[in-house]
Amino acid sequence: MSPRRPKNSAPQHIASYVVLAALCSIAAWLWVQQSSYNPAVLVALRPLPLKRQTPQSGPSAGQLHATARLIPELDGFLPRGGVETYGPDILSDKIDGKAELYLPAGFKEMSCRIFSHATTHIEMFVYEMLSDKAAFAVFSGQRRAGARASDVAAHAYATPNALFFASGVHYVEIVADKPDPTLQDTLETLARALLANTSAPAASAATKAPGASQAQGSLNSEAALFPKEGLAPDTLRLSAADVFGLQGFSHVFTAEYHVGDAQATAFIAIRASDADAAADSQRYLAFLTANGYMPILVESPPPFSHFLRLDASFEVIMTSGRVLAGVHDASSLPAAIALAARLAKEIQGKIP
Amino acid sequence: MRKTSDAASISPEVLQAMNRRDFLKRAGCAAALALTASGLGLALYDQAGPPAVAPESGKILAGLGDYSLPSLAGKTGKMAIIRGVDRGRMVERGIQALGGMDTFIQKGERVLIKVNAAFATPASLAATTHPETLAALVRLCFNAGAAQVLVTDNPINNPESCFEISGLAEATRAQGGRLVTPKAELFAPVRPAGAVLLKNWPALVGAFKDVNKVLIVSPVKDHHRAGASMTLKNLYGFLGGRRNVFHQDINAIMVELALLLKPTLCVLDGVTSMLSNGPTGGSFSDLKETNTMIVSTDPVAADAAGLELLDRPLHSVPYLRMAHEAGAGQIDYATLNPERSDTGA
Numbered sequence: 001m002s003p004r005r006p007k008n009s010a011p012q013h014i015a016s017y018v019v020l021a022a023l024c025s026i027a028a029w030l031w032v033q034q035s036s037y038n039p040a041v042l043v044a045l046r047p048l049p050l051k052r053q054t055p056q057s058g059p060s061a062g063q064l065h066a067t068a069r070l071i072p073e074l075d076g077f078l079p080r081g082g083v084e085t086y087g088p089d090i091l092s093d094k095i096d097g098k099a100e101l102y103l104p105a106g107f108k109e110m111s112c113r114i115f116s117h118a119t120t121h122i123e124m125f126v127y128e129m130l131s132d133k134a135a136f137a138v139f140s141g142q143r144r145a146g147a148r149a150s151d152v153a154a155h156a157y158a159t160p161n162a163l164f165f166a167s168g169v170h171y172v173e174i175v176a177d178k179p180d181p182t183l184q185d186t187l188e189t190l191a192r193a194l195l196a197n198t199s200a201p202a203a204s205a206a207t208k209a210p211g212a213s214q215a216q217g218s219l220n221s222e223a224a225l226f227p228k229e230g231l232a233p234d235t236l237r238l239s240a241a242d243v244f245g246l247q248g249f250s251h252v253f254t255a256e257y258h259v260g261d262a263q264a265t266a267f268i269a270i271r272a273s274d275a276d277a278a279a280d281s282q283r284y285l286a287f288l289t290a291n292g293y294m295p296i297l298v299e300s301p302p303p304f305s306h307f308l309r310l311d312a313s314f315e316v317i318m319t320s321g322r323v324l325a326g327v328h329d330a331s332s333l334p335a336a337i338a339l340a341a342r343l344a345k346e347i348q349g350k351i352p
Numbered sequence: 353m354r355k356t357s358d359a360a361s362i363s364p365e366v367l368q369a370m371n372r373r374d375f376l377k378r379a380g381c382a383a384a385l386a387l388t389a390s391g392l393g394l395a396l397y398d399q400a401g402p403p404a405v406a407p408e409s410g411k412i413l414a415g416l417g418d419y420s421l422p423s424l425a426g427k428t429g430k431m432a433i434i435r436g437v438d439r440g441r442m443v444e445r446g447i448q449a450l451g452g453m454d455t456f457i458q459k460g461e462r463v464l465i466k467v468n469a470a471f472a473t474p475a476s477l478a479a480t481t482h483p484e485t486l487a488a489l490v491r492l493c494f495n496a497g498a499a500q501v502l503v504t505d506n507p508i509n510n511p512e513s514c515f516e517i518s519g520l521a522e523a524t525r526a527q528g529g530r531l532v533t534p535k536a537e538l539f540a541p542v543r544p545a546g547a548v549l550l551k552n553w554p555a556l557v558g559a560f561k562d563v564n565k566v567l568i569v570s571p572v573k574d575h576h577r578a579g580a581s582m583t584l585k586n587l588y589g590f591l592g593g594r595r596n597v598f599h600q601d602i603n604a605i606m607v608e609l610a611l612l613l614k615p616t617l618c619v620l621d622g623v624t625s626m627l628s629n630g631p632t633g634g635s636f637s638d639l640k641e642t643n644t645m646i647v648s649t650d651p652v653a654a655d656a657a658g659l660e661l662l663d664r665p666l667h668s669v670p671y672l673r674m675a676h677e678a679g680a681g682q683i684d685y686a687t688l689n690p691e692r693s694d695t696g697a
Contacts, residue, residue, distance in 0.1 A: 173634055
């Protein structure tokens with residue numbers, strides 16, 4: 001006869017139920033926890049952003065970015081923190097939406113540093129662009145109206161608390177936290193120290209043409225074509241993208257004019273070929289027409305030109321070989337005609 | 353008795369063999385169970401964890417919450433427009449015109465104030481919320497009986513520097529508030545209903561823990577990409593991740609932000625407005641003393657009024673009309689019958 005398995009006692013039953021209940025509770029708790037995972041896990045698993053390098057100056061200067069090496073260290077200017085450097089992917093971390101001004105123009109890198117000078121907070125930004133045209137574009141695109149010209153560089157101006165200039169491929173802002181006329185010498189000291197660290201020469205009186213903003217070096221081609229008569233000083237500007245609201249209409253120089261009592265904007269762009277200039281001309285013409293501008297006839301118009309009107313605004317578009325030029329938003333027809341004639345005279349046959 | 357008689361009929365050797373056999377059988381079952389459980393655990397173990405983008409079945413928040421006053425639900429919002437130069441007095445006058453801070457904050461409540469601390473620049477350059485405006489707001493919250501006042505923003509560029517150099521950290525501390533800096537563990541994914549851009553995007557959700565009321569305090573600024581940076585643009589600071597990607601569709605993201613959160617009260621500081629070269633500015637010539645403080649329960653209306661300080665037409669900032677059409681607020685701020693007051697020079 002097989003031995004009978006002894007029955008469990010009541011305490012054994014109770015103990016087993018308790019253990020089973022504990023196991024079920026643990027399982028239930030695990031199920032609840034797993035169904036609501038910690039969001040920090042997602043954050044931790046996110047791809048790391050491009051690392052912003054903040055190298056310090058001094059003994060490790062050899063490892064600094066090019067723009068970081070330009071930022072000077074001077075007596076009387078106490079650095080507050082290290083040099084920060086930003087590439088295209090993280091430029092917006094520092095200047096937010098303003099990055100969209102630099103990126104389409106051809107941005108390479110920017111370094112910045114904060115200094116204390118006595119009780120003044122000063123921050124220096126050094127942008128390196130891909131060309132001197134690109135540097136001029138971001139300089140001219142942000143020019144403050146009515147600012148005082150500065151002679152620290154060929155393209156430079158000062159406002160009550162800041163100094164802005166373009167030199168070679170660099171665009172520089174030196175900003176103080178208070179509007180103090182006595183600060184200008186201080187800011188210019190920093191500027192000249194920085195320029196001494198670059199290979200581009202600072203401006204000198206001998207090389208400074210009247211109407212300070214007229215271009216040097218590779219800017220000469222377009223800038224020199226603008227008629228001098230009626231040109232408002234310091235209004236020459238290079239727009240990198242979407243000029244006059246036309247998407248893709250890029251790298252166009254503009255300047256403001258007073259023609260009698262009227263105002264107008266002249267624009268000039270040198271394209272790679274005659275066909276490119278003609279194509280841009282047609283695109284801009286189509287854009288204006290689509291926005292309600294109507295063609296008008298004028299006496300003795302310049303060759304290859306179109307005149308259009310919308311209410312009290314007049315537009316002129318013309319080409320001469322690789323040069324696309326015209327008048328934008330003239331406030332009177334006589335002003336548009338006069339400025340167009342001056343432009344045509346300047347651009348005819350000038351660019352091979 | 354039976355057991356005794358059964359046990360008594362079995363020899364000790366057999367009994368010992370039974371107990372050993374029984375023990376071995378039971379131990380074997382237990383071991384098998386343990387091995388099975390361990391094997392199952394190993395099989396289910398995921399060393400990599402969940403993917404970076406939460407699965408559809410995961411917990412994604414539909415927004416940051418509705419903190420608007422229930423008494424104003426479905427009604428026209430409130431607005432006060434105060435002229436002056438003393439920010440503290442203007443904030444106080446504006447909130448008083450809307451019924452006083454105790455209309456908005458109840459005793460014992462926890463308040464979150466969202467500032468614009470986007471840049472590590474001094475307050476004089478007007479690129480960030482002014483510390484005097486923040487200090488006045490924190491003080492009024494405590495005077496109304498708030499148990500705690502938190503101040504936050506997610507300035508991607510070195511938050512500690514931004515809060516300190518802008519003066520906002522000191523203003524918070526001096527009034528007894530607490531700064532909430534953007535730590536990784538405070539972010540969680542959000543996906544508002546109908547969102548096209550904010551799909552499981554990290555937002556500063558953790559700052560809202562146990563919060564009862566949310567105040568937005570913003571400067572009036574030009575913005576190179578958006579056209580203007582005011583109340584709605586301030587909400588951008590709740591987003592984490594590489595949020596600059598949204599600059600490519602700035603108007604659409606502004607609308608989604610407007611629907612992400614309904615604040616209790618908005619303070620738009622136009623005492624000094626940045627008219628050009630925003631959002632960073634840099635030159636005092638970019639600024640104009642417009643001497644106006646706008647206080648409103650409607651963020652869209654506040655921004656529509658603020659746009660006039662920038663001397664811009666409504667169509668120059670498309671996201672305002674889009675936010676209005678999406679139901680985020682009223683673009684025709686005149687319909688709010690703003691209370692107007694002047695605190696003097």
